Amino acid sequence: MKKFIREFREFISKGNVIDMAVAVVVGGAFSKIVSSLVNDIIMPLIGLIAGGTNVSELKWVFSQAKLDEAGNVVTPEAALTYGVFIQAVIDFLLIALSIFVFLKVLLALKSKIIKPKEAEEKTTPEEHKETTEDILAEIRELIKKNNNSDK
Numbered sequence: 001m002k003k004f005i006r007e008f009r010e011f012i013s014k015g016n017v018i019d020m021a022v023a024v025v026v027g028g029a030f031s032k033i034v035s036s037l038v039n040d041i042i043m044p045l046i047g048l049i050a051g052g053t054n055v056s057e058l059k060w061v062f063s064q065a066k067l068d069e070a071g072n073v074v075t076p077e078a079a080l081t082y083g084v085f086i087q088a089v090i091d092f093l094l095i096a097l098s099i100f101v102f103l104k105v106l107l108a109l110k111s112k113i114i115k116p117k118e119a120e121e122k123t124t125p126e127e128h129k130e131t132t133e134d135i136l137a138e139i140r141e142l143i144k145k146n147n148n149s150d151k
Contacts (some may be wrong), residue, residue, distance in 0.1 A: 031095060038091045060081030 039056070047055045065077040091150075 030098070034095050034098065035091055038087060038094060039102070042094075043087055043091060054083070056083045056087045 043055050046085050047053050059079040060082065062077075062078040066075040081083070124144050
């Protein structure tokens, strides 16, 4: 149990956990912004184009709600609310598109930063590490020189 607690403490103390927590909070806030964009701007525009209907209220009613004489609901309405589903799909697509564009921009910036560093590393002279073949070639050359000088 002590090992588990120690490992958990090490895990929490790493910066990655804090980064993840920040990402979750920012992601939740971003999701609310996109949902508001869909609910308050895009869906009313789609509804306007579709003839002034509220898309989120589109549904296919199987059976109407039954009310008693006092107006209380006895049996609730059975309906397929496909308008809410359409709204959720648009919400998802916008969030996915936003994340895709963000990652594309991030990767493009990363490649612009990394490529110059790699080019810089390639232009700096690297130390030549001698291999066995290099050493044997040098020995052969020395033997040839010694044989030629003996003649």
